[in-house]
Amino acid sequence: MNLFKIFQTPPMDSQLQIVSGVPVFRECTRTELEALRLHLHERKFLAGEIVFDEGEQGEGMYVVISGKLRATRKGLLKKKTLGHIAVGECFGEMALLEAGPRVATVVAEEATTVLAMFRPELVQLAESRPRLGYKIARGVALVMEARLRRIAEGQPEEVAAT
C-alpha cells in the first residue's frame, strides 16, 4: 500500500475540469471551483429542445459539458444563425450580471448536457465568499470586454453574446 497516495489530491471530476477551462471561471482555484460545484445545476436537453428563447428574461449562464447547441436570432424574414456552441464553451453569461432579455434563442442540436449557474445563487455565494464572487464577476467583465473589442474592430458578433 502506498501511504503517500493518502496525501495526493484526488483528480478533479471531469465536469469541473471543463468548468475550470471556461474564461469566466479561469481565475478560480480548485477549492473555489469545488465550492462553486454546489451551485451548478446539471440539465440534459434533447436534440431540438430549446434552452432559452430570445427576449425571455435571463437568469443565469450555462456551460456545455457534452453535445452541441445552436444560437439563432430573429431576422427580417427568417432566423439568422449566429453560430454553434461546443463543449467547454459558455453562453448566457450576461444574465449573471443583470436580468435582461436574452438576445438570442439557443437550441440543442444533439443530446446535450449543460451546467447552469444562476444569478440569485451567485449573489448568495458572493455574500459568503466575496473573493470567489469577485473572480466570477471579473471573469464575466473580461469576456464582455473582449467581445466589445471585437465588435469595435468590426469582427462578427460571437455566439456567446446571448
Add this chain to the structure above:
Amino acid sequence: MKDEFPTERSLEHPIIWVAVIAGALGSIILLNAVAWLAFPLVLAIVLYYLVQPLLQRLQLSGVTPNQALGIFLGAATILTLIASVTVLPALFNSLSDLQNQLPEYWARLQSVLHQNLLAIEGRFHFAKKAGLADGLQGQIDQFVAGSGKAYLADSILFLVHWLPSLLLVPFLTFFFLRDGTAFHRLILRAVPNAFFEKTLLLFDRMDGQMRAYFRGMFGLTLLDTVSLGLGLWFLGHGVGVFGFWDAMFLGLVCAVFAWVPYVGSALGGLVAVATCAVKAPSEGGLLVSVVLLFLGVRFLDEFLYTPMTVGRALRMHPLITVMMIFSGGMLGGVYGLLLAMPLIGIFMVLGQMYGEIWFDPRLRARQQARNLLEKRLASKDLEL
C-alpha cells in the same frame, strides 16, 4: 400581425388569489394535524434563517462551510451547558415563586375586576339591574371549577405531548444548515427544463421572503422587548411594581404576543395592564401610563420598527390580515395565529410565480415540444 406571445398576465387573477388564501389555510390545517412534527420543523426553519448570517460571517473570515458549522455547533453546545448550569436553576426558582404567588395574583385580579364592575354598576343603572359584577363573578367561578380544570389538564397533556418533539429542533436545524444547498438542488432536479429558470427564481423569492420575515420578526421582537421593558421599568420601579428583569420579561411576553398582528398587540397590552392592576391596584395613574406606553410603542412599531425590520413586503389590507389571522386561529389554534401571515406571504410568492409560469403559453409549448421529442426518441425503432 404581432408574432409576440404574451409573457405577463394579470397576477391579480381572482383564481390565483383564491388559491393563495386556500393554500395558506389548507397548510395551517395540515400543520395543525401533524403539530408534533410541524412545531419543531417551523422552529428549525426559523433557527436556520437566524443562524445562517452567523455562518456567513464565519465563512467571510476564511473558514469552509463545514468548519463554520462545526465552530457554531461547538459554541452553541458550550453556551447551552453554561446556561443549563447557571440560568436554568434561577429560572426554575422564579417559576416556582410565580407558582406560589399565582393564587394570590388570581385573587387580586378578580378583586380588581369586581371593584371595577361594581363602579360601573354604580354609574349605570342598567348594569346594576343586570347584576353585571355578581353575574360575571359567578361565571368565572363556574369556569374555574368546571371546564377551566379540564382545559388546564388538556393544556398540560398537550405540553407533555409536544415537548419531546422539541428534541428534533437541533437535529433538523443541523441538517438544514449542512445540506440545505444539496437538498435545494435535489428538488430542482425534478423541474422540467422549460420551467427551470422561473422555478429557480421562485425558490429565490420564497427564500428571500422567509429570510426577511423571520429575521425581521426577530429584530422587531428585540426592539419591542427593549422599548416595552424599559418603559415598564421606568414607570413601575418608582412604585415598587417592577424590577428591571421583571419589566424586561413582561416586555418580552408582550413582544411575543405582538407576533400576531393587531390582535396580539392588544392582548399584550391587556396582559401588562392586568399585571399592573394586580401588583398595584391602588395606582390608577400607573394603569393610564401603561396604556399610553403601549400606544406609544404601537406607534413606533408602525412607523419606525416595522419598516426597519420586517419591511412592507407582507403588508396587506388590514381587513384581509385580520380575517386571515382569525381564520388561521380557528383552523389551527396557536399555530394558525402565528403562521397565518408567513404562510400567506409564501403562498403569495407561489401564486405570483405560478401565474407567471402557467399563463406563459410559450413555456408550456416548450414543455409539450420536449414531451414530443421524448416520445419520438423512445418510439424511434418501433415502426408505429
